[in-house]
Amino acid sequence: MPDATGLELIAQELRDAHGEGVVTDTLFFRNQATLSVAPDSIRAVLAHLRGKGYGFLASVHGVDYYPQEPRLGVVYELLDMSRVDRVAVKLRVASDAPDVESVTEDWPTANHQEREVYDMFGVVFHGHPDLRRILMPEDYEGHPQRRDFPIGGEPVIFTYNEAESYPSGHPPGRAGRVESPE
């Protein structure tokens, strides 16, 4: 783990290399180092960190910060496997323009994970070779992991509410059934 000082050193190195606005914030919390970066610089930041030894993109996942704005977040978890050293890179995009540059070209493992973030949160990854839904059906509408998406589901039909579950008041075909005389 980079400690808090090491994290600041990485942040300053990124600012020197790619401009002052690249790193918007740093957070060192419970031994977890996190860099917040500008969305349009994500490829440059990840490439720079790869050069420092963080060669494994362990995870790409989305976050919905509803009702804050910019609302959607994407988190990239990087791992240096020789030093067993991790750093997380965060970015935030607004829900009306959720545009992020894809890192699939540099990190092929991001292909399916970016598709999942697109499927669940609606973040659009520009430059992705095949940005389709990956978990939900292809004709599904909406992005179900957004916090304002209805949970869905439907009432379970038990015996006590069976009648009101059917428009006719009884299951189809059950009408003609004769109760046994005893």
Add this chain to the structure above:
Amino acid sequence: MAIERQPLGALGAKAGGGGPADLRVRSLNARQLLRGGDLQGPNPSAHLEGADFERYVEESVMTTTLDKAVAWARSNSFFPATFGLACCAIEMMSIVAARVDVARFGFEAFRASPRQADLLILSGRVSIKMAPIVRRIYDQMLEPKWAISMGACCSSMGVFNNYALVPADKFMPVDVHVPGCPPRPEALMHGVLKLRKMVQDDPDMGWRERYDARGTEEVLPGA
């Protein structure tokens, strides 16, 4: 009661000839043999006459209908499809293992193709993306066919009652629901035995009428 071993030739030599009458005599002889009687001695059926003889035959012969015989055969030899959906599938697999050996009742032959199967065990949650596939497998199975909805998820969606799942009753007819999360193997076996009872009592049970399931038979292209 001691049963003496008889040479095979003894029966044939006693009955002799051929034809239905001899067959009946051989049957009665065999019964006598099982009772421990002596074939060489007096044959009880030989001197039974009239009402006594009719009663003797009634005790020896069982009659049934073809439907019942077929249902009996079917119900004791289900061929489930090898099809697992989620964690319930682990429990489903264990019913054919040694502890609850469902082979005792004739359900152990899981077929790898729906064309050879007549029982679909929905072992797990069915997502709305999976539902058309499950439905297709069900349609590919040969009539007569049955389905067991195993576990809370595919009966009532259980803890996953959300945007992703659909209950099995919405897209296919289900004969038996087995509750549990997941059900114990014994529970699934109980469900299978309930299904066996259903099949023995009424093979059809009118499920197409009950579920309004007309037109669900598989339609082959060009047929």
